Amino acid sequence: MLSNKTKYALKALQVLAKEYGQGPVLISEIARRENIPAKFLELILLELKNQGILQSKKGKGGGYFLARPPQSVSVGQVVRVMEGPLAPLPCVSRTSYMRCRECRDERSCGIRLVMKDVRDATAKILDSTTLADVLKRVEAVVAGREGLHYSI
Amino acid sequence: MLSNKTKYALKALQVLAKEYGQGPVLISEIARRENIPAKFLELILLELKNQGILQSKKGKGGGYFLARPPQSVSVGQVVRVMEGPLAPLPCVSRTSYMRCRECRDERSCGIRLVMKDVRDATAKILDSTTLADVLKRVEAVVAGREGLHYSI
DNA sequence: CTATAAGTCTAGTAAGTCAATAGGGTAAAT
DNA sequence: ATTTACCCTATTGACTTACTAGACTTATAG
Numbered sequence: 001m002l003s004n005k006t007k008y009a010l011k012a013l014q015v016l017a018k019e020y021g022q023g024p025v026l027i028s029e030i031a032r033r034e035n036i037p038a039k040f041l042e043l044i045l046l047e048l049k050n051q052g053i054l055q056s057k058k059g060k061g062g063g064y065f066l067a068r069p070p071q072s073v074s075v076g077q078v079v080r081v082m083e084g085p086l087a088p089l090p091c092v093s094r095t096s097y098m099r100c101r102e103c104r105d106e107r108s109c110g111i112r113l114v115m116k117d118v119r120d121a122t123a124k125i126l127d128s129t130t131l132a133d134v135l136k137r138v139e140a141v142v143a144g145r146e147g148l149h150y151s152i
Numbered sequence: 153m154l155s156n157k158t159k160y161a162l163k164a165l166q167v168l169a170k171e172y173g174q175g176p177v178l179i180s181e182i183a184r185r186e187n188i189p190a191k192f193l194e195l196i197l198l199e200l201k202n203q204g205i206l207q208s209k210k211g212k213g214g215g216y217f218l219a220r221p222p223q224s225v226s227v228g229q230v231v232r233v234m235e236g237p238l239a240p241l242p243c244v245s246r247t248s249y250m251r252c253r254e255c256r257d258e259r260s261c262g263i264r265l266v267m268k269d270v271r272d273a274t275a276k277i278l279d280s281t282t283l284a285d286v287l288k289r290v291e292a293v294v295a296g297r298e299g300l301h302y303s304i
Numbered sequence: 305c306t307a308t309a310a311g312t313c314t315a316g317t318a319a320g321t322c323a324a325t326a327g328g329g330t331a332a333a334t
Numbered sequence: 335a336t337t338t339a340c341c342c343t344a345t346t347g348a349c350t351t352a353c354t355a356g357a358c359t360t361a362t363a364g
Binding site: 176178179180194195197198201208209210211212213214215216 | 308309310311312313
């Protein structure tokens with residue numbers, strides 16, 4: 001399960017992707033739009049900034065904005081920054097491998113083989129999906145809904 | 153990330169799958185073979201028993217054994233029992249759906265669409281892999297290694 | 305029938321994580 | 335100079351994790 005923190009981060013980035021190129025967005029504005037506790041969101045956005053995903057501007061007219069265009073920020077990057085490795089077990093993580101303390105022979109560990117498949121499947125999805133893709137999918141759903149509405 | 157508890161459960165079940173049909177196996181024997189703290193393993197096996205995955209026999213000659221054959225226990229079942237839902241977010245879980253408190257419109261939540269894909273991919277792997285499959289894959293690896301060994 | 309082997313069950317606990325909240329500090333625009 | 339808004343540190347309460355301790359119950363062998 002993803003933590004609330006990660007979920008909030010993704011929702012905030014979704015907003016900032018939508019507003020990309022239109023100047024900074026206030027923390028309070030993002031908090032309001034997504035129903036996120038403002039002070040908590042502050043910490044999250046700061047962390048995303050320190051990780052190079054966001055930039056900010058202080059003072060009046062300030063706020064946060066994406067450091068790179070939405071099509072070059074993947075969901076996988078964000079999840080890794082907030083949550084740590086995607087892998088279900090440290091011994092199948094590519095980005096931060098660690099052997100299991102109790103494991104006698106890693107190469108013949110059946111659990112590991114299965115969890116490696118899970119890791120690969122997860123990474124394939126999250127690393128190939130960008131914030132731009134997320135927006136596109138949302139638009140498609142909304143458009144579909146409106147189409148349905150007219151046809152009734 | 154799976155907890156140690158879940159990892160230990162899977163390793164213990166792997167042992168019990170290998171010994172299936174040959175009578176009960178001692179907690180201490182499993183603990184020794186897999187390097188798991190015996191008292192902790194005790195709690196885990198008890199829980200697996202209460203969930204109907206294991207059976208036990210008390211007294212001398214007792215121990216734990218699988219309640220059903222290895223090919224009808226899936227890794228997904230075990231992970232759900234020990235860890236809870238496979239879904240990265242409660243709003244995409246099939247077995248224990250819950251809406252996100254802060255979400256204004258679930259149907260057009262982009263994060264949700266992506267995480268649903270992750271859930272489906274994970275479930276597809278874990279629910280279609282049984283303990284018997286795990287053993288088979290381990291055997292394949294070991295056989296491959298021996299083949300390689302002779303060819304040197 | 306009783307010793308002993310083995311699982312059952314209840315507590316407890318130290319350490320860590322989560323989900324915030326509080327309350328100033330600092331930079332930048334007007 | 336003042337206001338706006340991000341920056342940073344600390345704390346808190348609830349919960350989870352990973353165990354450990356110890357008494358209890360049941361079953362089998364002799």
